[in-house]
Amino acid sequence: MKNLRLNLNTKNILSGLLFTFFLAAFTSCSKKVTFLNSSVVPAAQGYVKVNKDDNKNYVIKIEIKNLAEVNRIQPPKNAYVIWMITDENSTKNIGQIKSGSSMMSSKLKASFETVTSFKPTKIFITAEDNADVQYPGAPTVLSTDSF
Secondary structure, three states: HHHHHHHHHHHHHHHHHHHHHHHHHHOOEEEEEEEEOOOOOOOOOEEEEEEOOOOOOOOEEEEOOOOOOHHHHOOOOOOOEEEEEEEOOOOOEEEEEOOOOHHHHHHHOEEEEEEEEEOOEEEEEEOOOOOOOOOOOOOEEEEEOOE
């Protein structure tokens, strides 16, 4: 009778630990959001991955392919700027994707990674004359839905 109770208690504890492990594994996964089709650069495709690090910051990773050189779009610009809309509804310039041989390959691939303490709700990319602008201009090249 004692062995039966011990085995039943052990099974319940192990079941609870297993459930907790799976719950933690599924809630700590990164969120992957694809960019919507672009009318400015129709061939461009990509995605954004967002996850939390150990310091409770948000790690944002962006992968894009078939992104035309920024000076080839109409009108020609000098930089692709990445913007984030936060959960507080403010817009932040989080960096740039430099077009050229150093950052993009001959297959027009680009990647970007940054860390922020702000929770992102949407990511979009604009073509700008200067990379250090404080407010997004036109055109919007790629954008995600809100997430």
